[in-house]
Structure formats: structure tokens, C-alpha cells
Amino acid sequence: MQLLQLSGRTLPDRLEVGQVAWMQAVIDALCELSSRDPLTGLANRRHFELALASEIDRVARAGEPALVLMIDIDHFKQVNDTHGHSAGDLVLKGVAQALQECVRPMDTVARFGGEEFALILPNCPPSFGLTVAERVRLKVQDRAVSISPGQQVHVTISIGGAFAPQWVRSSAPLWIERADQQLYRAKAEGRNRACLEQPTVSLVTAEEKGLLFGTSKFQEFE
């Protein structure tokens, strides 16, 4: 109960709604609490990994394209060192808010740990990937975070992204690893940029099928 109170949750009146409904509300609140990052209110790492696993299932079954973005705040240590940790917390919150503002309701925005965030974008076609990543990057870059009255800081982020290979059953660690590699690349290339892995070429296009089945040579055997 204390946990829920501390997190600022309000529960319905036990007498008013009855024992069962009240209990359900407590369980819902606890579930919610266990999947959130307390500082930013984003999904926490546990929730992120569950969401990623179910996204992998969907990709393997339905062949929907899906993108994972790993995001890291550039030079975050400097913010902490220069302005103190409470300023650092405000920056984390500010970035979290910016991330949430530029995605769809179906997307998962998570705090992966420290100053690292992660995004799952289901049903994101490969041709849109970089556009989305750039939109996220600019949103954070343009945002001023107030850290004290009259004092604002700007931070930038580096983004690494990888698509789940369509109709391939991947694994969460592999997918994250591939996005992470792109994040390292973004960092190495000078930060404040987005790098995406080239999507897997596992699809067979209509043109390819046309050539595979279309020529007269094959029809001799029909």
C-alpha cells in the first residue's frame, strides 16, 4: 500500500466499490507500477523486453516490418557534472517526454537504463525508418529543458536502429545487439545522429517472382 501511495496512485474507496473491485484496482496498480520507470514514467526495461518478445512473435508470424531504436543522450555525464544530478534527472524527464510526444500510441517508449532509451515501432516500413529516427532526434535537439529558474539546457541524442528481419524468428538480445551496433556507429561518427542497419534482404519482390516463374523455359514443364 505504501508503495502505491508513494507512487502517487489513488485507489477507489474500498467500501464504495466493494472488496473484489478494490482488490482488482490494487493488482492493476501494482502491475502498472512494476512495468514503469519511476523517474520518467516510461516503460521500464522489464516491460520493454516483454513487449519486444511479443513483437518478435508478430514479426515471425505476420511478416510485419518492425523497428527498434536504441537512444543514448550525448555527453550526459557532463550535464550531471556541471549542473548536478537533480538537473540530470530533469534532463532525463525532458527527453522522455520528447520521445513520447513523437511516437504513435502503439509504440513502446522505454527507459533502457541510465541515459539510454529504447523505442519499439511495430509495423514501421523500412522506407520510413530513417525519417522516424530523424524526427525523434530533432524533437530532442529542439527541446529546452529548464533545470532551474531561468536556466535551460539543450541536449542531443544518438540513435541506432535495426529492423527485425521479416518472417524470421529473431531473438530479443540479437535484435537489441544489432540496434546497439548502429548506436555505436552513430556515436563514433560524431553523435547527434541516427544510424540504421540496412534492412535484411529476405523478401522476394514481385519482379524476382516474375523472373522466377515467368519465362518460357519453365513453362515447358507446366
Added chain:
Amino acid sequence: MSSTDNSRNADAAPDASPKPGRRAKTMAITSGKGGVGKTFLSANLAAALAHRGERVLVLDADLGLANLDVVLNLFPKVTLHDVFTGKVPLEEAILPAPGGFSVLLAGSGLVEYSRLTPEVRDQLLRIIETLAPRFDHILLDTGAGISDVVLYAVSLADDVLVVATPEPTSMTDAYATIKLLTTQQQRSAIRLVVNQVGKVGEGRVIRSQLQLVVDRFVVPMLPEGAEPPMLELIGEVPLDPSVRESVQRRQLLLESMPGSPAARAVEAIASKVAK
């Protein structure tokens, strides 16, 4: 060899003692689409190779949905699962199969290993490295589809054999597999077996058709200077009712109907693989 209920052919099991300086050739057998006769081919090819005096191990790399045990009518007490979990030493999981070769079975329902975790990666690699000196051929029977596990198993093998049938869906999946292997693993030589062909020479036509599409669409995607992928048809297996019959009787075709057209075709493939 371990004492299991299914060691009825233990006498025929090959001498699996290490010979210095020799190392098995590993070949992954894959298809993209399921149900094209991959496991049938793995088992009967292994038997044909064993018949030629080669020491053969078939490793069931279909970790999620293994059915080599079904094809061979084996009920293993010890499987790869037990090796992975450290319950038994690797040696105990190697079973003699009818047909005179050895098998390492995954056991059905190994779902937790159908995803490629670092542990599965390391285990598969270790198993192949440990066993390579004791055999002439290790065949990796991979699962249907192109999962991480399949791609990884294929990446461990010296050669890869793609099984396709003349069905359009199978050809499309075979092509997708070939494309993935050439663009992601830089494989330049891929072996092809066309199963269930209706007419003599159909395999040759399908090979050249696949090669045509590879040349047109895959080669331009490869990095400059990369060797263009070459499909080698190493055999076609005719549509033959004796195959279905042997599978239903859960016997090896090579043992139950050795003179059948399909059995002869598999023997011809074995003679090419043995070279």
C-alpha cells in the same frame, strides 16, 4: 555408444574414434519452406553415405520442431537437450541409427532452444568442433523457415544444401534462402537438390531458373569483388510413391526399398557428396 532402447543397429554403427589430422566435412541441409523432404533426404543421404563406408553423423539442428526421430523411428532417452543442460556428456547423446550412421537428436519440444541465445550458439559450435575429428561427414538437418538458429547452423557448415520441390512456394522460399545466405553469409557455392520432380531434367530447369534470378537480382547487391553465387545441382529425386510408403512405415527408403527410383537418386547424390 550408450545403451539405449533404440540401439538395435548398434553393430552397424561406424567406428567413431578420432583419427588424427582428419576433420568431417559439415553440410547444412535447409529449405526455407517446410515439408519438402529435408529430413527424409538427410536420413537417407546419411544412410547412403554410410553404405559407401563413410562415417556419418546427422545432427538434428531443428531445435524447436525436430522430427528426425520420427523419420528414423527412434525414441531417444537422451537428447541434445540433456547435453545443453549438462545432464549427460555429449558422447551419451550420440545414438546409432538404422542405416549405419550416428544421430544426435534434438527431441521434440525443445522450444526454449529454438531461439538463438549465446548459450545455444556456443553449444552448437562446441558440439561440431568436438565431433568433427571423429566423422567423415556431419549433416546438419535444419528446421523449416529461416530462423536465427537455422542461419547460425548453416554458418557453421562447410557446405550448404538447399532442398526445393518444383512447387512455386517451395521455389520462392528456396530463392529467399539462397538470397539470404549469399547476402548475409557471403556464400558463393550453394548445392541444390530438387525433390519430387515429375519429369527427368526438371531439376536442371529449376536450377537454371533460380540461377537466372540470382544473377539478375542478388549479384548486384553483393559488395564489389565478391564471388558471384553459383548453384550446383547435385541431384533430383523423382516423385516416387515408395518414398511416402517408407516414411509411413517409418523406415529408411534405402533399407526398405533400395532399388526404387528415389533410392537410386539419393545414392547418386551420396556419390557426389562423398567426393
